[in-house]
Amino acid sequence: MEKKSFTFDEIKQKLVNYCVYQDRCHYEVEQKMREFLLIDEAKEDIMLYLLKENFLNEERFTRSYIRGKFYIKHWGKTKIKINLKQKQVPEKLIYKCFEEIDENDYDQTIRKIFDDYYSRQTGLKEYQRKSKTIKYLMNRGFEYERINDILE
Template sequence: MEKKSFTFDEIKLKLVNYCVYQDRCHAEVEQKMREFLLIDEAKEEIMLYLLRENYLNEERFTRSYIRGKFYIKHWGRNKIRISLKQKQVPEKLINKSFDEIDEADYEKTIRKIFEDYYEKQKDLKEYQRKSKTIKYLISKGFEYDIILNIIEN
């Protein structure tokens, strides 16, 4: 199947729509651009346009990504951080953006996930239920020391 060819303006519009549909990080936009056979100058021009017109904003992307993964998917900070690093978001920006998660909400979420998951582990000894639940929380990206602190209080 041959690739349909688009004009520069059509490609630019496609990328604007790609960014409008959902916040994107730089790496995602660069990946999307690879679908079109563009010379480097054209890629650069589109990138600058997207940034200048605020279609592409890495901080806005990072903040909305953190909110979504925590408040909707209930991921912990570790899992969110790893995922953002895979999207080549700078560490400094990740750290700065974690204030999107309210500390009280974070603890409440850990407590709720702990209780729900713990309840389902019926046929195990107490310490097995507890350790299995802690492992589950760690796999969701929550920090071990915070988990312990919350369930022991």
């Protein structure tokens, strides 16, 4: 299929729309730019414009990503961190933005997921139910130490 060619301004507008629709990180915008044949200077110009006009804001993206993945998807911090690192978000920024998660909410979520999952494990010995549930929580990205603290 032949690539439709766009003017610089059309591409810029497409990338503005891409950022307005949902918060994006730099990495996602760079990936999106690959759809268009742009020289490096043009890519840089667009990036600077998006940053200057606040269409692109890595911290805002990170904060909303963390809130969404925790409060909506109920992921733990480990899983969130791994996914943000794949999007090339700096680790320092990730840790700074973890303040978006209320520590009490975090503990309550672990407790609730534990209780829900645990109650569905039938026909197993007590220790099997417990270890299976802990494994499930760890796969959701919750830290083993934190899970243990809450269960004690």
